[in-house]
Amino acid sequence: MIVPFLDLQAHHAPLKEDILAAIGDVLDSGIFAGGPCVGKFEQEFATYCETEHALGVKSGTDALWLTMLALGIGPGDEVITVPMSFIATAEAISLTGARPVFVDVDPETYTLDPSALEGALTPRTKAIIPVHLFGQAADMGPILAFAEAHRLYVIEDAAQAHGATYQGKKAGSLGHAGCFSFYPAKNLGAIGEGGAITTDDAELVHKISALRDHGQTRKNSHSLLGWNSRMDGIQAAVLSLKLKQLDLDNAKRRHHAAQYDKAFTQVPAVIAPVNKRGDGHVYHIYAIQTPNRDGLIEFFNCRGIGYGLHYPKPIHLQEAYQHLGYKRGSLPVSEYCADHLISLPMFAGIRREQIHHVTETVADLVESRLIA
Ligand SMILES: Cc1ncc(COP(=O)(O)O)c(C=O)c1O
Structure with a gap:
């Protein structure tokens, strides 16, 4: 008997007609980069994650990177995270110019060990990125308490935790922001690349909205240097469909x-x-x-x-x-x-x-x- 590690063909087979129809709708609309499908998915995903806002971007790596940029994290800063993760968690920190500072994980849950935070804190520490590894939320209670005591941001790496909860609260709604990946193998996967940021902070939304679109705040008005990280309309349409299940x-x-x-x-x-x-x-x-x-x-x-x-x-x-x-x-x-x-x-x-x-x-x- 063959047992694949993951079977994406079988996963998509019952959805195939709906997916093709959704792609057809995007094709007919002629709007592929950003647009109404992205806006619709953002609203649905924010509701699902119990946050005020969700912003679609190109990948989970971009979600982490742009969130840190928008929070003003950069050269000279330190961000505490875990080495037991996909490299993107640390890579996004490095891409801002900040330095990742690694702390060990709990031997039972493999998520950030809150008792290790004190030893990693320096005057340069700006944020903590706990990773909800394998679909299990990190021990957010003590992490959030530590962050509050030391005025640090908490950015959840929720790339592996769509729908996970901690004490009844959704992953992505616990820290200052939650960062998700929609890489096809994830619990909520696109049919290509995608990512999202969830948050209640309207100012953060404003900054990331500009950063993901070449720093534009109005058409042809670039108030800062950004990047192209607009979510693809086809991915958003498919994600809206798949979110339902x-x-x-x-x-x-x-x-x-x-x-x-x-x-x-x-x-x-x-x-x-x-x-x-x-x-x-x-x-x-x-x-x-x-x-x-x-x-x-x-x-x-x-x-x-x-x-x-x-x-x-x-x-x-x-x-x-x-x-x-x-x-x-x-x-x-x-x-x-x-x-x-x-x-x-x-x-x-x-x-x-x-x-x-x-x-x-x-x-x-x-x-x-x-x-x-
Ligand atoms: C824990 C974790 N963080 C970040 C990422 C990066 O997401 P993406 O591949 O969408 O850039 C992943 C994806 O594999 C991940 O598993």
Whole structure:
């Protein structure tokens, strides 16, 4: 049996006619960059995230970068974040000219460990970017309290957490701003690239609106230097469609995660994800810890099972960040995760027997004594 890591064809198949009709409408309107479809999606997404505003941009990386630029973050500033993320989180900080300062993650949730913040604070610190990794919100209570005490911005990296909640509040509505990616593999994915910023701050909206459109505040009036990060009308139209089924898809993911969890209670050599957010976890990724990841990969390859590694090298050890001076051992929990986590097939449409095939394969590896 083949179990892909992700099956986007199957995901889109039942939506195909609606998607093609939505693309047809955009084609007929003749408005492709920004325009009414983008405005409509922005309103819908703001309502969904329980924020006053949402702004569509070209990608999640742009969402983070433009938010920081609009908040005045730049050279000489420091932004605290985690190395256990996709590199874009840190890259966006570096693109502003500021310096990323990495703190380690909690060993259970793999999200920013609030107790590490004090040690990373300097007079140059301007913001904290917690990452809601794998669909689970970071521990925002203590992070927001720390930020308030030290007058720091909190920018949520919610690229993996569409629909996730923390104590009943939506990801993207907790900090000063939330940054989302609509990369196709995300829980809410475009059929190309896309991103959004959610916020209640009208001034921030005004600045990002200009920054994403070459610094224009009025036609042909460029009050500052910006960039082209307008959301594509076709992506917005498709995202509006797919937003309608996001909650159902997330509920399916939670159901699949519960199936995996149940099977792994019989396999003590495997550490299943720890869910501290109940129904607020949206399982973008379901990653387990195993002492013999290479052995499991061999088994998966032989049995037609896809997998992912998120992320095999933490950001502070990437070549691009060697100039910051971090060494192996600087952030041990993130490094341990990089060496031991493997992401199992997870998508709304995965079938029960496919999950069974994955869990049986993991159990067989244990039985073969390749992992203790
Ligand atoms: C945690 C995280 N932050 C930021 C990004 C960047 O988003 P994009 O690929 O849309 O630029 C991603 C996307 O993979 C991500 O997973």
